Amino acid sequence: MRAEIIAVGTELLMGQIVNTNAQYLSRGLADIGVGVYFQTVVGDNAQRIKESLRIAKDRADVIICTGGLGPTQDDLTKDVLAETVCQRLVMHGPSMDKIEHMFQKRGVPMVESNARQALMLEHSEPLANDTGLAVGVALTHEGTHYILLPGPPKEMKPMFDRYAKPWIAAQMGSVQPLYSVMLKFAGIGESQLEHELIDLIEAQSDTTIAPYAKEGEVAIRLTTRAASMLEAQAKLKPLEEEIRSRVGQYIYAAEDIALEEAVLRLLTEQGRTLAVAESCTGGLLSDLLTNVPGSSAAFAGGIICYTNRLKHELLNVPMEQLEGSGAPGAVSEETAKRLAEQILSVTGSDYGVSVTGVAGPGESEGKPVGLVYVGVASRDGETTVKQLQQFGNRETIKLRSAKSALYQLWKRMNS
Template sequence: MKAEIVAVGTELLLGQIVNTNAQYLSRQLAGMGIDVYYQTVVGDNIERIKETLKLSCSRADIIVLTGGLGPTQDDITKDALAEFIGTSLHIDRMAMDNIDRFFMDRGKEMTENNKRQALAIDGGTPLPNETGLAVGNAVTHEGTHYIVLPGPPRELMPMFEQQAMPWLMQHVLTNELPLYSKMLKFAGIGESALDDRLSDLISTQTDPTIALYAKEGEVTVRISTKAPSEGEAMEKLNELEVQIKSIVPEHMYASEDVPIEQVIVDMMADRGWTLSAAESCTGGLVMETLTSIPGSAKMLLGGIVCYTNQIKHKLINVPQQLLEGEDAPGAVSPEVAEVLAEQIRMVTDSDFGLSVTGVAGPGHAERKPVGLVYIGLSERGKKTEVHELHFKGNREMIRIRATKALLYRLWRRLTAVQPQ
C-alpha cells in the first residue's frame, strides 16, 4: 500500500513555517506498513491543488492532505478535493455544535466564516477535532483513499491517531502486514565508511531491509520488516542486529534511537562514576551536551571553559612553558590536552577528566590549521590517552564534531571498564 502526503499552504512554500507534519505522518504511516513514496507541497489555489491530486492519485493508494481547513477564504482544501472527486460539501452537525459551544462558552459572537470549519465531504466520514474547530475527513473515491487533516500539529496529531488511523485500519488495511523497525546507533564512523563496512549485508538485503541516515557525529541504521506480529518481527530484526554488530562492534553504541550522550550519562550514573571537563575550542559544548540529558547531575561534577592561555594556567595549572615561548608546543597540542584532562580530573576529584583544545576557525591559530583538534581522556589510576583529530567544515561544525568525537572516545573507554 502506497501513500503520498500533500501539504497545502502557501506559507510552506514561502518558508514561513516548517513542514514538521510530513515527518510525523511518514513515521506513523510507516509504522502501519504503508510506504510513503512522495511528499508534496502546494499553495492555496484550487486549480493547483486539483492538479496535484490528479498526479498523486496516479501513484498512490492513500493521499493524506494537511492544512487549509480553517475559516478564511484561502482555506480551500476540502473545496478542492470535493471538486476533484465530483461531489459536494455539507455542514457536519456535530462539528457545527462544537463550534457553537466554543464561541458561547467564551461569550463571543461567531462570524459567518467559521461555519467553513464544519464543512464535510458528501459520502465521506467526518473526523472529529478534539483540540480545535476544523473537522477532518476520510473518503474513498474510485479506489483511492483520501484523509484530510488540519495543519496545526496539536490538532493534526491527535486527529490522526484517534480518528484517521482507526479508519484506515477498518476500511483500507484489512490485509496489510504492519511494519516493525529498530534503530541502531553508531558513532566514531562516517556514513560512507559504515556503508562500506556493511556493503555485503546491504547488497543482499531483501527482508529485513537496511537504511542509513547520517547526522553530525552519528549515524543511524534503521532495520525494518513486515510481519504478522511483533514477536515474529523482532526475531528477524534481532538476528540482523547481531550480524551488524559483529561487523562494527567498536562503533555501535545503542540499539534504540538515543544520542551517545544519553548512553554515557545513564551508564555513568548507574555505576556511580563521575566526570569533569576542560574545554577550549568547544566553548562549553561538551558540558552543554551532557547536561541536556536528564540525570546528568548524578555524574557530571562540573568543568571549566579555558579559552585563553591565562585561564588554562591560572585555573587548571597548565605549565606556562607548554603554552608560550619559542619552544612551547602551544595551547593546541597533545601535551596541553593531556595536562588539561589530568588536571581537571584532579581539581574536581572526578573519576574521569575530559579535555578538548583546537582550532575551530575561521582563521589559523599558533600557525596551526583550522580543524586541528586534540582531545584528552584521563581516568583515575590509568594512563591518559590523547587523540589528534582533523575536521573539515565551518566553526560550528568543527565544535560539534569535536564534541561528538570526544564523547565517542569516552564511550569506548567506559565500555572497556568493568563495573566494580
C-alpha cells in the same frame, strides 16, 4: 500500499516553519505497513493544490494532506478536495457545537468564518480534533484513500494517532505491518560503515538495510514485514547479529537515541558524573548534554575556557605550556590532558572531558583547521588523549568535535 504526503502552506515554501509533520507521518505510516513514496509541499493556492492531488492520485493509494483546514480564506484544502471528488461540504454538528461553546466560554462573539472549521465532505468520515477546532476528514473515493489533517503539530499528531491511523489500517485488509530495528553508530563514518556491510546491503531482499547519517553519528535501520513482533524479531535477529560481529564496537544503542543521551544513561546507570572543559567547541558539548532531560543526574557542568588566560586562571594550565617559543600551545595533546585532569579535580566528578582545537576559518598557532584534541580523565584510570583531524566549516568542525568527545568517553566507560 503506497502513500503520498501533501503539506499545504505558503509558510512552508517560504521557510518560515519546518515541515516536521511529514517526518512524523512517515514513521507512523511505516508502523502499519504503509510506505511513503512521495512528499509534496504546496502553497495556499487552489489550482496548485488541485494539481498536487491529481498527481498524487495517479501514484499513491493513500493521500494525506496536512494544513489548510482553518477558518481563513486561504485555508482551502477541504474546498479543493470537495471540488476534486465532486462532493458537497456539509456541517459536522458536534464540531460546530464545540466551536460555538468555545466562543461562549470566552465571552466573545464568534466570527462567522470559524464555522469553516466544522465543514466536512458529505460522504467522508469525521476525524475528531481533541486539541483544536478543525475537524479532520477520512474519505475513500474511486479506490483512493484521502486523509485531511490540521497543520499545527499539536493538533495533527493526536488526530493521526487516535483516528486517522486506525482508519487507514482498517482499509488495508491483510497487508502485514513493517517492523524495524535501529542501530546507532559513532566513531565510524557512513562510507566506512557501508564498506564493511556492502555485501549485506547488496544482498538485501525481504529484510532491508537503510543507512542514515548526520554529523558525528550514523544509523542503520533494519526493516521487514511480518505478522507479529515475534516473527519480525526472528527474521531480523540473524542480520543484526552479523552486523554486530563486524562493527559492533561502534554500536552505542539499539534504538533511535542521540549519542549524548546514551552517554548520560550509562553515567546514570554507573552512578557516575561528568564535567567538561571546552575550548574550540565553545559550550556546544555542554549544550548537547543539557538538552537531554534529566541530565543533571550525571552532568555536573563545564567551563568554557576559550582564551589562554582562562585556561590558565580557571584550570591552572601553565602559561609556559600555552605560549612562547617551543610551547606545545593551546591546541596540543599536553593541553588537552591538563584540561581534562583539572576539570576533574575542580568539579570532583568521576570523569573529565576536554576539547581543544582549531575550528577555523583560519589556522591557529600555525596548526591546520580541523586539528582537535580530546582528553578523557577519570578517577580510576589514566588520562587518554585522542588526536583528530576534522573536516568541514566552523560549525561542522565544532559539532563533530563535540560528538567525538562523547564517543571517546563512551568507549572509556565500556572498556
